[in-house]
Amino acid sequence: MVKISVVFKGRQMAHQEFGPKMLDKIMSNLEGLAEQERDARFEGRRYVTVVRPTKGTVKQEVNDQLETGNKKQETTINASKSN
Numbered sequence: 001m002v003k004i005s006v007v008f009k010g011r012q013m014a015h016q017e018f019g020p021k022m023l024d025k026i027m028s029n030l031e032g033l034a035e036q037e038r039d040a041r042f043e044g045r046r047y048v049t050v051v052r053p054t055k056g057t058v059k060q061e062v063n064d065q066l067e068t069g070n071k072k073q074e075t076t077i078n079a080s081k082s083n
Contacts (some may be wrong), residue, residue: 001037001050001051001052002034002050002051002052003048003049003050004023004026004048004049004050004051005046005047005048006018006019006022006023006046006047006048007045007046008045008046008047009045013045016042016047019040019042019047020040020047022047023040023047023049027051030051032054033053033054034051034052034053034054035051035052035054036049036050036051037049037050037051037052038050
């Protein structure tokens, strides 16, 4: 789980409508990778929400990284054996 906070400083508190807009933009970038665990809300000067990875995305990314890492190791081993 990841906590996302939009922090308001000084006179930015006069324009709190930008908190939900910013958070919507962040969530649209994370679409397909993460989903909101709880609704966003103001906590003092912060607009906060908690997100978690969607089911299967983390395992798939780890498997993809492991596969590419294994291919790189095989290439390195094969190159060193041919010399």
